[in-house]
Amino acid sequence: MPPISLLCNVLRSQAPNEPNTLTIPSVGRVSWEEIFHKHCHRPASDLLWLATWDRLPVGQPVANIAPDNTQCPWCPSIKHNTLHLFHQCHIAQSIWDTAHMIYTEGTHSLPPPQIPDSSLSECQLRLIRSIQSAVLTTLWNAFTSRAFGHDPTPTHHDIADQFLGRLLHLCTLDIHLDPLTPWIKPTKILSLIIIAKNRYTPPSP
Numbered sequence: 001m002p003p004i005s006l007l008c009n010v011l012r013s014q015a016p017n018e019p020n021t022l023t024i025p026s027v028g029r030v031s032w033e034e035i036f037h038k039h040c041h042r043p044a045s046d047l048l049w050l051a052t053w054d055r056l057p058v059g060q061p062v063a064n065i066a067p068d069n070t071q072c073p074w075c076p077s078i079k080h081n082t083l084h085l086f087h088q089c090h091i092a093q094s095i096w097d098t099a100h101m102i103y104t105e106g107t108h109s110l111p112p113p114q115i116p117d118s119s120l121s122e123c124q125l126r127l128i129r130s131i132q133s134a135v136l137t138t139l140w141n142a143f144t145s146r147a148f149g150h151d152p153t154p155t156h157h158d159i160a161d162q163f164l165g166r167l168l169h170l171c172t173l174d175i176h177l178d179p180l181t182p183w184i185k186p187t188k189i190l191s192l193i194i195i196a197k198n199r200y201t202p203p204s205p
């Protein structure tokens with residue numbers, strides 16, 4: 001993870017009827033422009049919109065529904081919240097690490113900076129926002145399948161496979177929209193997912 005992971009914070013506005021200022025370190029400051037940017041895929045936009053209003057059903061509000069009560073499904077000792085789900089959890093960290101590998105391979109550059117970054121091309125920004133969208137929706141679906149579907153807690157292996165499916169889907173869409181979007185080839189995406197699966201080690205209990 002880049003050093004920005006040290007900056008994790010959720011800043012809450014005191015003004016009533018105003019959205020919170022949300023920062024997810026691997027996404028950056030979640031502004032309205034970013035949430036509704038044309039590169040951001042709609043399911044991810046919806047998640048970010050709810051997150052900025054602190055309205056994602058996670059933690060205490062779903063304690064009576066979720067099998068894990070208020071706790072993270074993958075971290076039984078940790079109370080769940082939006083920042084944990086999308087950034088602090090070891091599952092999230094692994095998926096973001098994989099996302100960074102895919103971006104770096106595609107652009108031959110360092111892991112993605114926070115956006116918007118005016119030094120990046122439109123193609124690079126499209127790639128970043130697509131990969132971010134894939135991460136956010138993958139993590140959210142993994143959580144909801146457990147919390148609301150009452151499925152067994154998805155394994156890292158399962159989640160990595162879901163992530164792969166979303167990446168391949170968004171890659172196809174983006175290349176159709178702009179062939180210069182620097183996605184790596186699907187076979188290379190697959191090989192990075194396999195590397196991520198092999199690298200992953202769950203934290204000791």
Ligand SMILES: [Zn+2]
Pocket residue numbers: 072073074075078084088089090091
């Ligand atoms: Zn966790």
